[in-house]
Amino acid sequence: MIFLGATDTGKTTLVHKLHQQLGGSILDADLGQSTIGPPACVSVGVPGRSDASFFVGDISPRGCWEQVIDGVVYCLHRAERPCLIDTDGYVEGPEARAYKRALVQAVRPDLLVLLPRSKELEDFKNLASRVIEVAAQNVGRKSVTRRIWAREEAFRHYFSQAQRRCWERRGLAVPSTIEPEDLLVGLSWQGHFVGLGVLKALTDEHVEILTPVAQADALELGRLRVREDGSHQRYSLQAHRQLHQRWDRKELDQIEQQDQHQRR
Numbered sequence: 001m002i003f004l005g006a007t008d009t010g011k012t013t014l015v016h017k018l019h020q021q022l023g024g025s026i027l028d029a030d031l032g033q034s035t036i037g038p039p040a041c042v043s044v045g046v047p048g049r050s051d052a053s054f055f056v057g058d059i060s061p062r063g064c065w066e067q068v069i070d071g072v073v074y075c076l077h078r079a080e081r082p083c084l085i086d087t088d089g090y091v092e093g094p095e096a097r098a099y100k101r102a103l104v105q106a107v108r109p110d111l112l113v114l115l116p117r118s119k120e121l122e123d124f125k126n127l128a129s130r131v132i133e134v135a136a137q138n139v140g141r142k143s144v145t146r147r148i149w150a151r152e153e154a155f156r157h158y159f160s161q162a163q164r165r166c167w168e169r170r171g172l173a174v175p176s177t178i179e180p181e182d183l184l185v186g187l188s189w190q191g192h193f194v195g196l197g198v199l200k201a202l203t204d205e206h207v208e209i210l211t212p213v214a215q216a217d218a219l220e221l222g223r224l225r226v227r228e229d230g231s232h233q234r235y236s237l238q239a240h241r242q243l244h245q246r247w248d249r250k251e252l253d254q255i256e257q258q259d260q261h262q263r264r
Contacts, residue, residue: 001082002107004100004124005115007089010137014115015086016047025051025079029072029103030088032059032151038196039154040184040222042071044079052078055186055193057222058234059151061090064223065099069106076107085109097123104128152230158196159228162212169207173218184222184232187213198226 001018003011012035019026027044028036037043037050040058045051054071061068076083085107090096104112104127112128114121117136125131142150183199187209197211197219209219210228226232 001111001113002085002087002104002109002128003113003115004087004091004104004121005089005136006091006117006120008139008141009089009115009117010139011089011115012086013137013139014113014134015084019046019084022082022084023080024082024084027072027075027079027083027085029068030086031056031061031068032088033147034154035086038158039151040196040224041186041193042068042075044075044083053193055188055196055220055222057184057186057220057224059224059232060234061088061099062095065095065102068099069103072103073106091124092120100124101127151232154230155226155232156228156230159198159210159212159226159230162198162210164200164208164210165214166206166208167216169203169205172207172216174202174207175221182225182227184224184226185209186220186222187211187216188218188220189216198228 003015005011012030012033015026016035025044026036026046027042028034029042031040031042034041034043035047036045037053041053041055043050043053052075054074056064056067056071058064072085087100087103091100101124104124109128110130112124112131114124114131114133115136116133185197185199186193187195187197194216195211195213197209197213199207200210201208223234224232225235
């Protein structure tokens with residue numbers, strides 16, 4: 001089952017209530033407000049336990065929703081049934097509609113659950129063979145500030161037991177040109193994601209990473225810079241493609257303004 005709705009319509013609350021009754025797995029595809037697994041990842045598991053995660057490295061699907069879909073498919077193969085798929089509140093605008101349409105097509109759910117506040121989900125009514133509508137839940141609306149605080153707390157909690165680890169660069173697949181400066185990375189071992197790290201220093205011979213992970217053989221670049229206090233910022237996606245990182249506060253401000261608009 002996939003649950004679609006704008007922000008603060010009660011998707012996560014409904015998913016967790018149903019999981020208590022039905023069992024199975026929760027697949028959490030809400031990068032910015034995840035309740036299963038580490039932040040900036042798609043994860044599957046149950047409350048308090050993640051069984052598998054897929055690193056996306058961002059707090060929003062904008063500009064990277066193909067990766068989110070890849071993560072959902074990856075986690076779906078590792079989920080117990082029934083699998084309840086919780087999603088983000090990105091549902092308005094051409095890119096959002098294309099993203100959610102591609103997500104539903106990739107998963108082919110037995111049931112699509114829509115939680116409309118008004119008519120923002122009209123385009124999704126024919127995406128699956130079985131579609132039901134549930135009135136948006138009265139869960140209260142979170143401000144942008146509260147959402148940022150929640151992400152900061154998630155990062156602080158995740159890295160609370162982390163250590164600075166120095167690994168030989170030749171033993172770790174690292175992109176050739178990157179600037180450290182607190183860059184969030186996904187760490188893998190033998191092709192499987194094993195945890196998050198924050199890149200602290202890079203030389204020709206060594207890589208220094210803050211992480212709770214004891215062993216890794218590859219890293220993937222995220223789109224965030226994360227400090228030890230949990231504060232974080234996105235940077236230019238174009239710069240990410242060029243592997244030359246820079247801060248882009250304007251982009252983050254635009255995303256926050258769009259989030260505020262969706263909640264009105």
